[in-house]
Amino acid sequence: MSKKTVIIGGVAGGATAAARLRRRDEEMEIVVFEKGGEISYANCGLPYYIGDVIKSRDALLLQTPAGMKAKFNIDVRVQSEVVKIDPIEKKVTVKKAGEVDTYEESYDTLIIATGSTPIRPSITGIDSPNVFTLWNVPDTDAIKDYLNKEKPKSVAVIGGGFIGIEMAENLHAAGLLVTMIEMQNQVMPTLDYEMAQLLHEQIRNQGVELILSDGVKALEHGEETKILLNSGKSCTVDMVILSIGIRPNSKLAKEANLVLNERGGIIVNEYLQTSDPSIYAVGDVIEVENPILSNKTMIPLAGPANKQARIAADNIAGDNLKYQGTMGTSVAKVFDLTSASVGVNERMLTQLGKKKDIDYHTALINQKSHAGYYPGATTLALKLIFDTMGQIYGGQIVGVEGADKRIDTLATVMKLGGKVHDLTELELAYAPPFSSAKDPVNMLGFTAENILNGLVSFIEPKELDEILADETQSKDYIVLDVTEEVERMVYQLPNSYHIPLGKLRQRLNELDKSKIIVPYCSIGVRSYNAARILKQHGFDKVRVLSGGTSFYKSVHHEEYLKGYEMMGEDMKSEDRLLKGDEKVMAAETPVAKMQVKETVIESPVEESMKESATELPVKEIAILDCCGMQCPGPILKVNETLSKCEDGDVIKVTATDMGFARDVEAWCKRTGNTLVKAEPGKKENTVYIKKGNDSCPILNSVIPTTLPQGKTIIVFSGDLDKVLASFIIANGARALGRPVTMFFTFWGLNALRKPEKVKVKKPFMDRMFGAMMPRGSKKLKLSKLNMGGMGTKMMQKVMKDKNVNSVEELMMQAMKSGIKLVACTMSMDVMGITKEELLDGVELAGVATYLGDAEESNVNLFI
Numbered sequence: 001m002s003k004k005t006v007i008i009g010g011v012a013g014g015a016t017a018a019a020r021l022r023r024r025d026e027e028m029e030i031v032v033f034e035k036g037g038e039i040s041y042a043n044c045g046l047p048y049y050i051g052d053v054i055k056s057r058d059a060l061l062l063q064t065p066a067g068m069k070a071k072f073n074i075d076v077r078v079q080s081e082v083v084k085i086d087p088i089e090k091k092v093t094v095k096k097a098g099e100v101d102t103y104e105e106s107y108d109t110l111i112i113a114t115g116s117t118p119i120r121p122s123i124t125g126i127d128s129p130n131v132f133t134l135w136n137v138p139d140t141d142a143i144k145d146y147l148n149k150e151k152p153k154s155v156a157v158i159g160g161g162f163i164g165i166e167m168a169e170n171l172h173a174a175g176l177l178v179t180m181i182e183m184q185n186q187v188m189p190t191l192d193y194e195m196a197q198l199l200h201e202q203i204r205n206q207g208v209e210l211i212l213s214d215g216v217k218a219l220e221h222g223e224e225t226k227i228l229l230n231s232g233k234s235c236t237v238d239m240v241i242l243s244i245g246i247r248p249n250s251k252l253a254k255e256a257n258l259v260l261n262e263r264g265g266i267i268v269n270e271y272l273q274t275s276d277p278s279i280y281a282v283g284d285v286i287e288v289e290n291p292i293l294s295n296k297t298m299i300p301l302a303g304p305a306n307k308q309a310r311i312a313a314d315n316i317a318g319d320n321l322k323y324q325g326t327m328g329t330s331v332a333k334v335f336d337l338t339s340a341s342v343g344v345n346e347r348m349l350t351q352l353g354k355k356k357d358i359d360y361h362t363a364l365i366n367q368k369s370h371a372g373y374y375p376g377a378t379t380l381a382l383k384l385i386f387d388t389m390g391q392i393y394g395g396q397i398v399g400v401e402g403a404d405k406r407i408d409t410l411a412t413v414m415k416l417g418g419k420v421h422d423l424t425e426l427e428l429a430y431a432p433p434f435s436s437a438k439d440p441v442n443m444l445g446f447t448a449e450n451i452l453n454g455l456v457s458f459i460e461p462k463e464l465d466e467i468l469a470d471e472t473q474s475k476d477y478i479v480l481d482v483t484e485e486v487e488r489m490v491y492q493l494p495n496s497y498h499i500p501l502g503k504l505r506q507r508l509n510e511l512d513k514s515k516i517i518v519p520y521c522s523i524g525v526r527s528y529n530a531a532r533i534l535k536q537h538g539f540d541k542v543r544v545l546s547g548g549t550s551f552y553k554s555v556h557h558e559e560y561l562k563g564y565e566m567m568g569e570d571m572k573s574e575d576r577l578l579k580g581d582e583k584v585m586a587a588e589t590p591v592a593k594m595q596v597k598e599t600v601i602e603s604p605v606e607e608s609m610k611e612s613a614t615e616l617p618v619k620e621i622a623i624l625d626c627c628g629m630q631c632p633g634p635i636l637k638v639n640e641t642l643s644k645c646e647d648g649d650v651i652k653v654t655a656t657d658m659g660f661a662r663d664v665e666a667w668c669k670r671t672g673n674t675l676v677k678a679e680p681g682k683k684e685n686t687v688y689i690k691k692g693n694d695s696c697p698i699l700n701s702v703i704p705t706t707l708p709q710g711k712t713i714i715v716f717s718g719d720l721d722k723v724l725a726s727f728i729i730a731n732g733a734r735a736l737g738r739p740v741t742m743f744f745t746f747w748g749l750n751a752l753r754k755p756e757k758v759k760v761k762k763p764f765m766d767r768m769f770g771a772m773m774p775r776g777s778k779k780l781k782l783s784k785l786n787m788g789g790m791g792t793k794m795m796q797k798v799m800k801d802k803n804v805n806s807v808e809e810l811m812m813q814a815m816k817s818g819i820k821l822v823a824c825t826m827s828m829d830v831m832g833i834t835k836e837e838l839l840d841g842v843e844l845a846g847v848a849t850y851l852g853d854a855e856e857s858n859v860n861l862f863i
Contacts, residue, residue: 002025002027002028002029003028003108003109004028004029004030004031004106004107004108004109005021005029005030005109005110005111006031006032006033006092006105006106006107006109006110006111007031007032007033007111007113008033008082008092008110008111008112008252009032009033009035009112009113009114009115009283010032010036010038010040010078010113011039011040011041011043011113011115012043012302012305012306012309013111013282013284013305013306013308013309014032014111014113014283014309015032015040015062015068016305016306016309016310016313017111017113017282017309017312017313018032018068018072018076019074020309020314021313021316021317022072022073024313024317030072030073030074030075031075031077031105032068032074032075032077033077033080033081033092033094034077034079034080035079035080035081036078036137036138037079037138038136038137039063039065039068039078040061040062040063041061041062041136041137042059042060042061042062043135043136043302044302045059046060046136046137046139046140047134047166047167047169047170049140049144050143050144050147050167050171050174051170051171051173052174053173057140057141061137065077065078077094077096079096079097079098080094080095080097081094081095081097083095083102083252084252084255084256085110085112085252085253085255085256086256087256087257087258087276087279089106090108091104091105091106091107092105092107107278108278109280110278110280111279111280111282111313111316112253112266112274112279112280112281112282113281113282113283113309114249114250114252114253114283115283115284115285116247116248116249116284116300117135117249118134118242118243118244118245118246119242119245119246121216121244123217123218123219124218124219125218128221128225128240130146130150130152130238130239131219131225131239131240131242132146132239132240132242133241133242133243134163134167134241152176152237152238153176153177154176154177154178154179154236154238154239155171155176155177155178155238155240156181156225156237156239156240157180157181158181158182158216158227158240158243158244159181159182159242159243159244159245160180160182160184160187160188160212161187161189161245162330162332163243164187164241164243164244165180165187165188165199165203165332165334166333167243168180169206169333169334169335171241172206172207178207178209179208179209179210179211179237180203180209180211181211181215181227181229182212182213182214183214183215184212184213185213186200186212187199187203187210188332190328190330190339190341190345190396191396191398192347192383192396193462194364194460194461194462194551194555195381195383195396195398197555197557198337198398198554199337199339199398200212200557200558201554201557202336203335204557204558206335206336209235211229211233214230214231214233215230216228216229216230217229217230219240224236224237224238225238225239227240246300247263247264248263248264248265248266248284248285248286248298249285250264250265250266250285253266253281253285256276256279258274258276258279258281259274259275261287261296261298263287263298265285265287266281266285266286266287267286268280268281268286268287270289270322270323271311271320271321271322271323272286272308272311272315272323273315280315280316282305282308282312283300283305283308283309284300284305286298288323288325288326289325289326290326290327290328291324291325291326292327292393292414293344293352293393297326299326299328301328301329301330307323308323311323327342327343327411327415328342328343328344329341329342329407329408329411330342331403331404331407336400337398337399337400338397338398338399338400338402338403338404339397339398339403340396340397340398340403341394341396341397341407342395342407342410342411342414343392343394343411343414344394345385345394346362349385349393359387359388360385360386360387360388360393361385361386361388361448362383362384362385362386362458362460363383363384363386363444363447363448363451363458364381364383364458364460364546364547364551365381365443365523365524366379366380366381366382366523366524366548366550366551367379367380367436367440367443368440369399369400369402369435369440370401370402370432370434370435370436371432371435371436371437372436372801372802373432373800373801374432374433375627376401376433376627376656376684378399378400378401378402378656378684379399379400380397380398380399380402380403380440381397381398381399381551381554382395382396382397382406382440382441382443383396383397384423384444384447384448386419386420386448386452389419390419390420390449392418394414395407395410395444397410402440406440409426409428409439409441410423413426420448420449420452421445421449423441423442423444423448424442424445424446425445426441428441450528455532456531457531457542457543458546459518459543459544459545459546460546461546461547461551461552464479464518464545468494468495474495476515477515477516477517478497478517478518479497479518480496480497480498480499480511480517480518480520481493481497481498481499481519481520481521482499482500482501482504482520482527483501483520483521483522483526483549484728484729484732485498485500485729485732485733485859486635486728486729486731486732486733486736487522487732489667489732489736490635490664493549496520497511501521501526501529502721502725504530504533504534505533505537508537508539513538513541514541515541516541516542516543517534517539517541517542518542518543518544518545519531519534519542519544519545520545520548520549520552521548521549522550523547523548523550524544524545524547524548527544528544530544531543531544623652623654624637624651624653625654626638626653626654626655627655634653634655635664635667635732635735636731636817637653638651638653638664638689638735639671639736639737639817640817642673642689642691643818645691646691647691647692648690648691648692649690650676650688650690650691651688652686652687652688653686653687653688653689654684655684655685655687656684656685664689665678667735667736670736671736671737672692672693672737673689673690673691673692674690674691674693675688676689710739710740710853710856710857710858711729711730711738711739711741711857711858711860712741712742712743712853712857712859712860712861713726713730713740713743713860713862713863714748714850714861714862714863715742715743715748715751716745716746716747716862716863717747717748717783717863718746718747718748718749718751718773719780719781719782719783720777720781720782720783720795720807721783721784721795722863723751723777723780723807723863724807724810725863726742726861726863727742727811727813727814728810729861730742731810731814731817731819733859734818734819735817739818739820739853739857740814740819740820741819741850741857742814742820742821743822743824743845743850743853744821744824745824745826745827746824746827746830749823749824749828749831750773750775750776750779750780751777751780751807751811752821752842753773753775753776753833753837753839754775754776754837754838754839755775755777755778755779756775757775758834758836760834760836760837762832762834763832767832769832770831770833770837773831777807777808777811780792780807782795811839820853821841821842821843822842822843822845823842823845824846824850825844825846826846
């Protein structure tokens with residue numbers, strides 16, 4: 001006689017178990033009871049149907065009772081609620097919807113897949129018809145119906161977990177003004193706070209009002225719904241979405257005297273059996289083991305539920321398979337970002353009493369999603385948590401592109417028991433459109449390995465802020481900026497000391513070895529190199545700023561938004577914005593609290609460019625593509641383009657550097673130009689810059705100062721790296737509006753020589769001298785690690801791969817931008833170099849000319 005299995009609940013757990021059982025046993029009688037009307041649907045896709053990303057409701061319905069019967073010969077009974085389990089008699093009592101009577105169904109084996117239910121707290125006004133939860137198809141239909149019929153203009157999403165964030169995004173896409181309220185100090189609890197700040201920045205930049213660390217006290221309903229918060233603040237909306245957590249549907253199990261944990265989860269063994277061996281349980285309703293910490297927890301995710309259902313079915317069919325636990329690998333779309341995590345986070349470890357740098361370490365890095373020189377590369381922030389032996393506790397990744405596959409890689413290594421060292425040895429697929437030769441996961445492993453080997457120590461942004469805020473502690477620290485001058489003029493940490501990386505070895509005596517030195521740069525690479533230099537010169541107390549300033553600025557993004565808000569009224573004032581008859585549309589600020597309709601823009605360059613909404617006078621829009629460029633490339637391009645424009649002209653600049661929109665504001669302030677607007681995009685940022693500042697909506701409160709005096713640079717060295725640094729500094733200074741003179745003397749003259757041989761009459765000694773020296777910039781060698789020319793070739797290859805301009809390209813930029821290249825005539829005579837051998841456009845002059853320019857400069861560099 002065939003056995004009979006009854007399954008309570010469908011969707012991920014129940015439907016999967018039923019289908020697997022049939023594949024394993026053709027003769028078994030299988031009955032599935034589902035309380036609702038759908039046996040199998042894509043519950044993870046429900047928010048996207050509400051936002052019209054998924055157009056068809058039918059696309060959400062994965063299987064029907066008729067389909068299950070036809071394909072699998074499974075008896076599926078929808079609208080049938082199991083109201084009682086009798087483990088002794090091995091029977092369940094069933095009540096069909098709309099009927100009073102119940103009936104009993106026997107079983108040999110029972111699977112409980114009852115899932116979970118959204119929490120509805122007991123607060124005033126929670127039961128109003130405009131307050132919704134989203135968990136199943138009927139919930140979806142109710143929300144969709146309300147949107148279509150009532151046409152609300154605003155909504156509050158209470159809760160910042162997966163569903164809350166997805167609902168906020170999709171309702172925002174549907175045209176509603178969205179306010180998100182979260183009782184904790186961050187959204188997405190799977191992330192640590194500093195990583196969640198990247199999401200906070202994204203959410204706010206999209207125009208969603210984000211309220212953190214504040215709970216809902218009550219709802220007052222009238223024509224609109226007023227939400228009273230614990231802080232005493234309030235907000236008014238048309239509808240409310242509750243997404244504050246779930247609880248397991250374990251009432252049946254409790255009444256059947258099955259063993260539950262303190263949270264109401266059904267306790268199962270490694271074979272997914274409950275305290276009654278003939279009853280299995282899977283999905284959101286059960287307690288699972290966290291294999292990383294070997295503790296018990298509850299992790300309601302669809303992936304683990306499906307795997308549990310398969311294992312339970314196989315064991316019922318006669319196998320003896322063990323469920324190995326749930327690591328909690330997850331991913332979510334947060335507007336233009338992807339948030340992904342696996343394992344445990346720092347907060348969990350702290351709650352267990354573990355201490356950072358004693359019980360565990362963290363590595364936080366910024367990487368590109370694929371090769372930086374290939375178009376479309378975007379930033380990934382990656383965080384790894386690991387113990388002192390290299391065992392991986394968890395990982396978190398946030399970025400526009402590529403976070404999903406990197407978190408899957410981490411999860412696989414963790415599942416197979418791999419350690420930090422294994423990340424460094426992973427051989428991962430590489431081609432420029434998809435990754436880098438050293439994948440971000442490899443780089444995460446390299447960084448973690450350096451930490452374990454004592455090669456580097458990091459300090460987190462929050463820790464640095466706390467130290468600098470303490471007058472006593474801050475005296476023991478030196479915050480060292482190792483970026484170039486042009487970068488520092490765009491952004492710098494308060495009270496930092498500036499020594500560019502290229503000058504650090506020569507200026508070590510300026511630093512106090514008794515103090516803790518915190519080097520920083522844009523993403524952390526140069527600051528790590530600086531730390532290695534300092535360590536090997538006797539500086540024992542060095543801690544690199546994790547993630548660099550690009551990450552630091554995201555952590556402090558609220559300061560930028562507050563600055564915009566303070567100027568918000570100026571931006572909306574038509575009297576301030578309108579001037580003349582010619583106008584073009586410019587967008588509201590990121591903090592604008594209303595969405596606007598698109599308007600067609602016509603310009604000589606772009607006849608039908610669509611932008612959003614406030615009027616601003618301009619003469620012309622030119623388009624500048626800086627995607628893929630590394631700092632200070634975009635700024636140099638902007639400066640070069642604006643120099644050819646007339647006052648009032650506007651340029652549209654796109655850049656894949658996600659911090660460019662913030663940094664260009666500082667540049668505009670220093671150069672007297674106008675940042676008209678900034679538009680965050682999925683893979684790139686777009687800014688509009690107007691030449692001049694007679695009508696500046698964002699920066700009008702800042703009175704531009706007279707441009708600073710010039711810069712003079714003596715280029716004495718003929719080494720490739722030093723000449724390269726000279727031109728980078730010169731171009732950066734010129735981009736900020738400074739007059740620049742580069743005075744080439746002695747060995748530096750070789751950089752100005754033409755690459756081809758020039759026939760000129762010279763004395764024998766001059767010809768010999770000229771033959772021994774490098775002819776032109778392409779023949780220059782590195783000052784260190786030249787290795788017979790191999791090191792120079794490697795450097796040129798790296799520069800090309802990293803999209804760093806060559807010396808020749810930088811030299812052309814310098815000449816085009818008006819930088820004076822002056823060859824010292826005295827040195828030319830000594831070196832036997834004639835005017836004909838130098839590049840066109842190079843001026844000839846003596847020391848007096850240099851000194852005259854130096855008198856009008858406030859910075860003189862000798863390289």
